[in-house]
Amino acid sequence: MSPTSSSEPGPSAAHRAARRAELARNLAGVRARIDAACAAAGRDAGEVTLIAVTKTWPATDVMLLGELGVTDFGENRDQEAAPKAAACAGAGLPIRWHFVGQLQTNKAASVARYADVVHSVDRLRLVRALGAAARAAGRELTCLVQVSLDGDPARGGVLPGAAPQIAEALAAEPGLLPGGVMAVAPLGMPAAKAFAPLRACLAAVRAVSPGASIISAGMSGDLEAAIEAGATHVRIGTALLGARRPLVR
Numbered sequence: 001m002s003p004t005s006s007s008e009p010g011p012s013a014a015h016r017a018a019r020r021a022e023l024a025r026n027l028a029g030v031r032a033r034i035d036a037a038c039a040a041a042g043r044d045a046g047e048v049t050l051i052a053v054t055k056t057w058p059a060t061d062v063m064l065l066g067e068l069g070v071t072d073f074g075e076n077r078d079q080e081a082a083p084k085a086a087a088c089a090g091a092g093l094p095i096r097w098h099f100v101g102q103l104q105t106n107k108a109a110s111v112a113r114y115a116d117v118v119h120s121v122d123r124l125r126l127v128r129a130l131g132a133a134a135r136a137a138g139r140e141l142t143c144l145v146q147v148s149l150d151g152d153p154a155r156g157g158v159l160p161g162a163a164p165q166i167a168e169a170l171a172a173e174p175g176l177l178p179g180g181v182m183a184v185a186p187l188g189m190p191a192a193k194a195f196a197p198l199r200a201c202l203a204a205v206r207a208v209s210p211g212a213s214i215i216s217a218g219m220s221g222d223l224e225a226a227i228e229a230g231a232t233h234v235r236i237g238t239a240l241l242g243a244r245r246p247l248v249r
């Protein structure tokens with residue numbers, strides 16, 4: 001028999017309570033940074049949606065953050081995101097999934113089953129694959145055009161000038177809604193300078209698709225610069241969940 005009384009919290013309950021407290025503290029810190037950045041930019045904090053990027057972290061963290069009021073979650077690999085979304089589906093939490101990573105066309109069918117927003121649309125072949133996948137799943141996917149702010153396609157994205165062409169293709173594809181633009185700050189460039197073209201990118205997309213309203217930009221290290229540049233959605237991993245361990249693929 002265990003000497004521990006069954007009325008005491010076991011190690012897993014204690015661990016869960018400690019993790020919940022840590023996530024609550026981190027969340028308060030991130031919300032304070034968003035509020036301060038909005039105040040500095042003369043914007044309403046209600047204009048900025050926080051997306052918790054939970055890659056490498058377990059579904060239990062998603063559910064804890066959901067209990068703390070986070071509704072939007074981001075993942076960058078389908079192999080990890082699909083089972084995590086399934087694990088959270090029965091929890092009764094209002095969760096929206098954002099796919100933020102580079103996406104292979106052969107993963108479009110899987111992503112379309114759980115994602116609400118795909119942030120990384122940067123080629124016509126992917127538009128067609130996502131459209132077919134959304135229709136097959138009977139779902140509507142909001143899609144953002146990923147723009148490359150330094151012209152280096154290594155981390156995905158089209159040149160800003162090509163964004164309207166992708167938006168037109170999205171608008172023509174039943175099942176897909178052009179939602180706006182997404183960017184990752186290039187390495188070795190000040191974030192404020194990198195993000196400066198994003199408002200004009202969204203305006204160019206809105207010229208072909210007036211319903212588009214999203215600028216997805218800003219991560220743990222540069223959310224203030226992104227909010228200054230007009231971000232409506234910030235994608236925060238490390239500052240909320242902690243440092244990720246290097247992932248063995």
Ligand SMILES: *Cc1c(COP(=O)(O)O)cnc(C)c1O
Pocket residue numbers: 053055076100101184218219220221235236237238239
């Ligand atoms: C991992 C990731 C993030 C979050 O980055 P942090 O620096 O941990 O906040 C945001 N966007 C994308 C596309 C990511 O892959």
